[in-house]
Amino acid sequence: MVWEEIVxxxxxxxxxxxxxxxxxARSLLRTGxxxxxxxxxxxxxxxxxxxxxxxxxxxxxxxENADIAVIVVVNAAQxxxxxxxxxxxxxxxxxxxLIISSATMSPADAKALAARAxxxxxxxxxxxxxxxxxxxxxxxxxxxxxxxxxxxxxxKPALDAMAETVYELGDAVGIGSSFKIVNQLLAGVHIAAAxxxxxxxxxxDLDITRVFEVITKSAGNSWMFExxxxxxxxxxxxxxxxxxxxxxDLGIVSDLGRKQKFPLPIASAALQLFVMTxxxxxGGDDDAxxxxxxxRIAGVTLPGxxxxx
Amino acid sequence: MVWEEIVxxxxxxxxxxxxxxxxxARSLLRTGxxxxxxxxxxxxxxxxxxxxxxxxxxxxxxxENADIAVIVVVNAAQxxxxxxxxxxxxxxxxxxxLIISSATMSPADAKALAARAxxxxxxxxxxxxxxxxxxxxxxxxxxxxxxxxxxxxxxKPALDAMAETVYELGDAVGIGSSFKIVNQLLAGVHIAAAxxxxxxxxxxDLDITRVFEVITKSAGNSWMFExxxxxxxxxxxxxxxxxxxxxxDLGIVSDLGRKQKFPLPIASAALQLFVMTxxxxxGGDDDAxxxxxxxRIAGVTLPGxxxxx
Numbered sequence: 001m002v003w004e005e006i007v008x009x010x011x012x013x014x015x016x017x018x019x020x021x022x023x024x025a026r027s028l029l030r031t032g033x034x035x036x037x038x039x040x041x042x043x044x045x046x047x048x049x050x051x052x053x054x055x056x057x058x059x060x061x062x063x064e065n066a067d068i069a070v071i072v073v074v075n076a077a078q079x080x081x082x083x084x085x086x087x088x089x090x091x092x093x094x095x096x097x098l099i100i101s102s103a104t105m106s107p108a109d110a111k112a113l114a115a116r117a118x119x120x121x122x123x124x125x126x127x128x129x130x131x132x133x134x135x136x137x138x139x140x141x142x143x144x145x146x147x148x149x150x151x152x153x154x155x156k157p158a159l160d161a162m163a164e165t166v167y168e169l170g171d172a173v174g175i176g177s178s179f180k181i182v183n184q185l186l187a188g189v190h191i192a193a194a195x196x197x198x199x200x201x202x203x204x205d206l207d208i209t210r211v212f213e214v215i216t217k218s219a220g221n222s223w224m225f226e227x228x229x230x231x232x233x234x235x236x237x238x239x240x241x242x243x244x245x246x247x248x249d250l251g252i253v254s255d256l257g258r259k260q261k262f263p264l265p266i267a268s269a270a271l272q273l274f275v276m277t278x279x280x281x282x283g284g285d286d287d288a289x290x291x292x293x294x295x296r297i298a299g300v301t302l303p304g305x306x307x308x309x
Numbered sequence: 310m311v312w313e314e315i316v317x318x319x320x321x322x323x324x325x326x327x328x329x330x331x332x333x334a335r336s337l338l339r340t341g342x343x344x345x346x347x348x349x350x351x352x353x354x355x356x357x358x359x360x361x362x363x364x365x366x367x368x369x370x371x372x373e374n375a376d377i378a379v380i381v382v383v384n385a386a387q388x389x390x391x392x393x394x395x396x397x398x399x400x401x402x403x404x405x406x407l408i409i410s411s412a413t414m415s416p417a418d419a420k421a422l423a424a425r426a427x428x429x430x431x432x433x434x435x436x437x438x439x440x441x442x443x444x445x446x447x448x449x450x451x452x453x454x455x456x457x458x459x460x461x462x463x464x465k466p467a468l469d470a471m472a473e474t475v476y477e478l479g480d481a482v483g484i485g486s487s488f489k490i491v492n493q494l495l496a497g498v499h500i501a502a503a504x505x506x507x508x509x510x511x512x513x514d515l516d517i518t519r520v521f522e523v524i525t526k527s528a529g530n531s532w533m534f535e536x537x538x539x540x541x542x543x544x545x546x547x548x549x550x551x552x553x554x555x556x557x558d559l560g561i562v563s564d565l566g567r568k569q570k571f572p573l574p575i576a577s578a579a580l581q582l583f584v585m586t587x588x589x590x591x592g593g594d595d596d597a598x599x600x601x602x603x604x605r606i607a608g609v610t611l612p613g614x615x616x617x618x
Contacts, residue, residue, distance in 0.1 A: 130528055132528075142526070144523060144527075165526065167519075167523050169519065170516075178510070179523055182509065182515070182524065183523070183527050183528065184529070185502070185506050186502055186524065186531070186534065189498065190499065190531060193495055193498040193502075193575045193576075196573055196574070197494050197495050198491075200491065201487070201488075203569050204416070204491070207479075211488065214478070215492055215495065218451055218492050218532075219439055219496045219532050219533060220492040220493070220496045220532070220533075221495075221532045222531035222534075223530045224531075225531075227528070256513075257509065260512050261607065262512045262607050262609070263603065263607065266498065266578050266579060267505065273574060294571075297572060298571050298572065300571070
């Protein structure tokens with residue numbers, strides 16, 4: 001696929017047009033901003049084009065005139081490659097421009113990337129996101145952000161377009177990433193616990209629709225129980241958020257715990273459940289598939305799940 | 310201590326006047342009902358008397374004229390002893406009377422107790438409770454109940470006085486207990502995860518008051534995170550609900566999982582954290598003490614916690 005059109009690259013670029021990035025690009029476009037973007041997946045580029053944005057093949061092309069580059073890839077390694085790899089963004093961006101870094105990564109990785117960008121006079125806002133694809137598309141994300149006052153000021157029009165809530169968590173890159181990691185620890189544990197509990201309830205012959213109704217009004221409730229269990233009740237494991245996302249994010253949590261010499265027994269148990277679910281071939285399916293794994297293992301009949309492994 | 314007064318035993322008795330039972334007795338008294346009660350702790354009997362109830366030394370004495378006996382002890386073994394032990398309630402209660410059984414126990418234990426009571430023509434409502442001491446005192450508990458239509462009808466005035474929400478979950482004893490166990494699985498995991506996450510956040514040098522604020526508005530939130538983390542922020546480990554309650558309840562969860570041959574990796578990890586916290590001498594302290602344990606182990610400075618183990 002070749003992008004033959006001659007267009008002036010926009011002052012805002014979004015690199016990484018997955019379920020989150022494309023929604024964020026669309027939110028930027030909706031406020032009248034001109035948005036360039038790139039992704040390694042041609043279908044994602046088509047999506048950007050259909051929404052009125054300008055697709056490019058490489059980060060360098062998408063970011064050539066960018067005053068703000070929003071990076072929404074999956075981890076630190078991809079962010080590093082997008083920024084500093086061949087055809088990377090930083091080489092073409094001007095001093096004083098801004099990178100909004102939204103992938104989940106360790107605070108150390110966020111700091112290292114910011115230090116390298118600073119050598120070129122480029123600011124980084126450490127700005128992990130929360131809220132899921134639907135909120136991304138509505139411009140209603142939550143952003144857990146840290147960085148210099150200058151980075152925040154420069155980011156404002158983009159953040160206003162993409163987010164409902166922006167937490168300004170400090171002036172140092174790394175703080176935003178740390179907050180996101182704590183959130184992901186809890187989110188991952190709560191998904192795994194929700195799947196364990198609802199499948200256990202079925203093994204006890206309980207009416208799991210009733211269990212959902214009672215638990216969501218009781219002390220056992222969590223945001224994730226309320227959000228994920230309906231997928232188990234419907235037997236619908238089409239990915240809204242894939243198992244592999246939490247294998248990755250709880251992997252970052254686990255790595256950081258070992259580095260800090262901080263024990264994380266609950267997060268580790270949850271990580272292993274996501275690893276098992278991915279190992280059983282469900283890495284690309286919805287993360288509620290942890291329930292499917294347990295149902296198959298234990299011979300429990302959940303809606304839409306065959307009793308086999 | 311001797312209870313010299315000659316009083317007519319009431320038609321409602323509460324056996325077990327701990328933080329939950331005393332509140333339930335007070336809620337019954339507030340609606341104008343006459344309430345007898347007993348507990349092995351003399352201070353609890355004083356509390357009942359101060360609230361206008363009639364204290365007795367044994368279940369048999371408290372329940373002699375009881376049409377309804379509410380049993381709010383800690384587990385199946387204590388419930389069995391209260392009902393069928395020396396000076397037990399069932400020996401003195403009349404056919405057609407009702408036992409409201411509110412201790413957390415396995416469905417098999419609940420069924421076994423109900424079968425023995427049925428031999429004497431006494432009904433059991435399987436009615437575990439949720440909501441904590443404050444809700445007990447306000448008459449605003451949640452009751453997860455199952456039992457015959459006759460048991461529900463007979464229980465109505467007592468349930469109306471003690472509960473804001475009564476879930477009628479089925480006509481068989483055991484269902485209510487199963488729902489409670491699923492709730493306790495989630496509640497216990499979420500307490501342990503909340504403690505793990507907030508202490509980890511401190512180890513990352515985050516402002517944990519800000520972490521509380523952000524997480525309670527994010528996908529990582531849980532009812533327990535919202536309820537327990539303020540205790541960690543305040544460094545207040547006076548027991549609202551003790552560590553030993555969750556060692557017990559997650560123990561029941563774990564036993565039932567093994568009996569069912571259902572794997573519970575997350576609940577097991579949480580159980581071990583409560584066992585560790587109890588082993589470290591904090592069994593009688595608030596269950597948020599899991600955070601204190603982790604802080605002491607990892608040398609993290611939480612409010613009010615000395616860095617020693």
